[in-house]
Amino acid sequence: MEKPYVFITRKVPEETVKPLEDIATVHMWSSEEEPVPPDVLLEEAKHADALYTMLSERIDDSLLEQADNLKVIANLAVGYDNIDISAATKRGIAVCNTPDILSDTTADLTFSLLMATARRIVEAAQYIKNDQWKNWSPLLMAGTDIHHKTIGIVGMGRIGSAVAKRATGFDMEILYHNRSRKREVEDQLGATYASFDQLIQKSDYVVCLAPLTDETRDMFNQETFSKMKSSAIFINASRGQVVDETALYEALSNQVIAAAGLDVFREEPIASDHPLLGLDNVVALPHIGSASLETRYGMANLASRNIAAVLSGRTPEAIVNDSVLTS
Structure with missing residues (x-):
């Protein structure tokens, strides 16, 4: 046979x-x-x-x-x-x-991306490599704190829950938006369910981990970014198609939001001349969420x-x- x-x-x-x-x-x-x-x-x-x-x-x-x-x-x-x-x-x-296998690994990467963006890690490392570090100054490469801030997680599946667990170690207030309530995340991690609008308006860090569906496609658009805090940092480790990249570029260029950490893009792989890569306030990775x-x-x-x-x-x-x- x-x-x-x-x-x-x-x-x-x-x-x-x-x-x-x-x-x-x-x-x-x-x-x-x-x-x-x-x-x-x-x-x-x-x-x-x-x-x-x-x-x-x-x-x-x-x-x-x-x-x-x-x-x-x-x-x-x-x-x-x-x-x-x-x-x-x-x-x-x-x-x-x-x-299941990749939930913790992707959560590690997502939170690493959040930290690298907030504390300007990639930019600071490049600063040294470019021989720009001549003196110490009080606000040299000053980023923003992570601890005691508000994280808003869009998509509270296995990976979202794992990210929320990591956020507890930084004493963060955890908001989440999902198609259904996750009582176990609320009970175990102290997360609070919020509408999408409430989450994007209140969060210091907006983390997208939502699957790509007809409902989530382009959910992060010009209107969405305009409702965020001007100090907000956007993290996307889900799918590139949930973001209108032109709207994100404009929001970052015009200081509508502060920064973005991106592991995914609409078209992959992206070229080095992609507009988002020309911005200092963007940390971009080549879709390595589960890459351990x-x-x-x-x-x-x-x-x-x-x-x-x-x-x-x-x-x-x-x-x-x-x-x-x-x-």
Whole structure:
């Protein structure tokens, strides 16, 4: 009997795909950094039983309708807005992701980004490298405090809860906005639920960790930034498409808000001449929220286990559209 065929769209550590090689024929794209071309992805999808994908791959209805053998898509991410879930579900294709594993790591990065932006860490390091440090002065590279300030978290999922937990160590007042109340976060961490408008008006730090949906797309726009404190710092570690980048650039350039820390952008990767990168009050990172060795290996192992489970007729550890298991 011929083994199932698995196509992996990016080079991942060989040891993390061992469970798949025992039950399937595995073909891995040769590059760790360069995404698989769309035409190659389509040809592979036409005869694949499983796709192991990254956020950079668009798995839409037109691709899925040609993937006659496809049984499972495993995304190496907690998010899955790159996949047409309804189209996959309609065809009985399981869509899996990698939640939980990356929550603490992404929360670490998010809070690090907040701290680096507030205390002007990147700017100060560059100041020395440019040989600009000639004397000490009272307000040299003075940033703003984090402790005892108000943090407003938009999107109180696993990562948002982990960020809130870290904020307690800085004696911060924690506001949050979410589609539903999170009583456990309120009880355990002292967080307070707020409307979106209340949160952006009161917070010293506005941290976006919301998933990308029709409701959240461009939720941070000119009107939103105009309602924030002029001293507010905006942090985005969710998806670039939740932000109108032109509006953010104008808000930062005109001192409508004080600064921004960004791990994600509308189009990735961004070029070095991106307007936001020309601003001193922006700290920009290349989408490294979950990028620790421990976490990325854990995510890769989970993605492989998810595929192996579906191909073996078992329930995967993490599935987005579990209705396909009963259909």
